[in-house]
Amino acid sequence: VRVVTCDELAALVSTLDRRPERASLDDVRAHDRALQSIVHHGCTAAAVRFGQIFASDDEMRQHLGERGERVARLLEEYDGCVEMRLLLADVTELEEPVAPLDQTTRPGRAYLDRLKGTQQRLENLALYAALGPVVRAERVEALATRGVAFSHLIRRGEEADYRAAVAALPALANAVVVGPLALYSFAEPNE
Amino acid sequence: MTDDALEGLDETERIVLSDLVNRVLDKGVVIGAHITISIADIDLVQLDLKLLISAVATLQERQRREHLPVRSRPRK
Numbered sequence: 119v120r121v122v123t124c125d126e127l128a129a130l131v132s133t134l135d136r137r138p139e140r141a142s143l144d145d146v147r148a149h150d151r152a153l154q155s156i157v158h159h160g161c162t163a164a165a166v167r168f169g170q171i172f173a174s175d176d177e178m179r180q181h182l183g184e185r186g187e188r189v190a191r192l193l194e195e196y197d198g199c200v201e202m203r204l205l206l207a208d209v210t211e212l213e214e215p216v217a218p219l220d221q222t223t224r225p226g227r228a229y230l231d232r233l234k235g236t237q238q239r240l241e242n243l244a245l246y247a248a249l250g251p252v253v254r255a256e257r258v259e260a261l262a263t264r265g266v267a268f269s270h271l272i273r274r275g276e277e278a279d280y281r282a283a284v285a286a287l288p289a290l291a292n293a294v295v296v297g298p299l300a301l302y303s304f305a306e307p308n309e
Numbered sequence: 310m311t312d313d314a315l316e317g318l319d320e321t322e323r324i325v326l327s328d329l330v331n332r333v334l335d336k337g338v339v340i341g342a343h344i345t346i347s348i349a350d351i352d353l354v355q356l357d358l359k360l361l362i363s364a365v366a367t368l369q370e371r372q373r374r375e376h377l378p379v380r381s382r383p384r385k
Contacts, residue, residue: 146333165337181341187340203332207324229372261331294321296328302336 119152124179127186127193129154129166131178132248153300159276162197163300164189192305196271199254200298202280204268205261207292209243245270245290249283252276257303269303 119132130152149168156163172178182189223231245268246256255271272280277298284290318326 143330146330149333150329165332167335167337167339168333178340185338185340203328205324205328207320259331261324261327265327267328267331280362294325296325299332302332305337306339 122175122178124182126190127182129178129182131175134171141169150299154298157200157298157300162193162199163195163299164196165302167256180224182223192301196301196304198274199271199272199304200277201301201304202270202272202277202295202297203299204245204270204284204290205265205294206268207252207265207294209264214238221250243268245287248287249280252279252283255304258302261294271301271304272298274298 119130121166122131132152141159146168153163155208172181192273212296243266244256245258246253249270253270254273257269259269261267270280281295284293284295
């Protein structure tokens with residue numbers, strides 16, 4: 119892994135002998151480890167999506183240059199912050215309510231309605247207020263394993279305070295805290 | 310994910326792995342290159358669906374921002 123600079127930004131890149139068609143779980147872990155290592159060195163880092171390949175450093179600089187201003191603005195805004203992930207394996211509030219059968223509802227519409235309902239239930243799961251001012255921003259999403267992941271933006275030096283705030287809430291006794299991480303959920307606007 | 314990937318993992322390890330895959334593949338800045346790599350030993354049946362939904366939502370949002378028309382199938 120080496121550093122390529124592009125104006126005011128620096129990108130971590132690695133060189134591949136050939137364009138891979140498939141990646142492994144180890145590759146996914148390596149991507150995350152590289153990001154975590156810079157966070158541990160005190161840098162504010164925005165994650166880039168896994169699997170982006172460029173023909174050369176110049177091509178990468180060209181693409182980064184086109185979006186660099188927005189990325190630089192984001193890193194400036196979140197300077198000194200890291201992302202913490204709080205994972206809950208079992209969130210009963212997300213269980214689908216048993217809806218009466220409606221023969222007139224088409225499968226596509228029913229599917230979209232279920233998605234909308236899940237999103238609404240997710241939004242109702244906010245922990246922001248309960249954890250206090252240590253959390254500067256929060257995003258929440260459902261995981262494929264039926265769990266829920268909260269992303270919390272905190273100041274780098276406040277990790278211990280964050281973990282103490284989580285430990286103080288009995289409802290989070292079984293929560294798993296991962297971090298500090300590079301900015302994953304906060305690297306892009308909330309959509 | 311495949312049974313191989315999850316075999317022997319307890320509940321905590323499963324959710325941590327699920328979160329790792331979710332955030333590395335679905336989060337972060339997209340600089341502009343095509344993402345063509347498939348993941349060899351991860352069954353993304355559930356994750357693919359989530360990524361597809363995310364991608365459609367992102368596309369619609371970008372189209373809205375850029376004032377591009379959103380094409381839809383004509384109603385019969």
